[in-house]
Amino acid sequence: MHRTKVRVVEDALDANNTIARANRDDFDRHGVGVVNLMSAPGAGKTTLLERALDGLPGDVRAGVLEGDVAGSFDADRLSLLHIPVAQLNTGNGFGGECHLDANMVRTALPSLPLADLDLLVIENVGNLVCPAEFRVGEDARIMVCSVTEGEDKPLKYPLMFRACELVLINKIDLLPHLDADVDRLLANLDAVNPGVARMLVSARTGEGVDAFREWLTAVPARVGAAA
């Protein structure tokens, strides 16, 4: 059988990916490395950011885009770090969406001084399903899984655990008080995303946060090298 070569126009009709690419172009133009931080509600994204962004090297100027259904509680907390923080509420004008998409992020970009940033962290809405389905123009996706959520979560929400380049296993300070089995959690993680980078951390005690900060610090350099 003779096969003709078919050129696949990938995602040609996907408006989200088109806008994500436009976001990405803007980020590249300004030399900003961008991470999309995702987790279930209450897994500790904001507390981790408070810890990790405080103490970044002086040449890594960070900003945060906060995604929430309602309120600006996390943005208010992070603004204490004296870095640019913009709040994006999916409840106002976006129908109470349970995730950020590329268009929402694009709407918020004018609120951020991209030219003055090296690293932008986009903190997504707390949700283990839909955020994984929407690229927003990021360079890397990080997810936070708290040990309190149970070791079965990679198997129950495989897309989210597959979609990320780094998995932070948070709240390890609580392990002595839980029945959770971290080895099984990590085995379940490897079952859906074999060998994905992972760090055991405690936003509360600070354990493992230095390694996470180093990872974040390297994002702008990796982006620059790829450009």
Place this chain on the structure above:
Amino acid sequence: MHRTKVRVVEDALDANNTIARANRDDFDRHGVGVVNLMSAPGAGKTTLLERALDGLPGDVRAGVLEGDVAGSFDADRLSLLHIPVAQLNTGNGFGGECHLDANMVRTALPSLPLADLDLLVIENVGNLVCPAEFRVGEDARIMVCSVTEGEDKPLKYPLMFRACELVLINKIDLLPHLDADVDRLLANLDAVNPGVARMLVSARTGEGVDAFREWLTAVPARVGAAA
């Protein structure tokens, strides 16, 4: 100005509510009280059910409809109680939806022996946003909030906390090891849903589970009284 009386055809175009009403009619016909159990991922819905459904009075025959994106881990656990359990995966045929809707539930109903049940618990997909937007034909909605998620959750996900008739504050056995402030959590709950029924429970130690079991036991009677 003269006002004409306008008859509002409520939700006339909302297919979900139409199907929810059909589900409800089926539940009523069989005399089944139905609760929709919602929470963030890992808040402890299944463990609470394991505890509460074990030991129900003999005249309350319970069944469970398990909603998950993927897998049947929770259904497998609950089937050990020797009660009818049906699994509904939103990943197969439903596009990986992050919630249950009335049509998904309707699709699953033939898998359950409604005529032999007094109480049906529908365990929703772990998500604090979208499940609250979709009625499935239930008599009552219960949400579980773990103290590990932080006391700000009612303010950040107000629709979910407003949509329910009972809030279970779970994992209280961990309170000595957390910075969480339960009084502030309850104040935040009252800010979005004043006076809503609430119970402090620990699925792990069993604390408070008797009260939850009694609440569940009363659901079929309340439904019968209303019919």
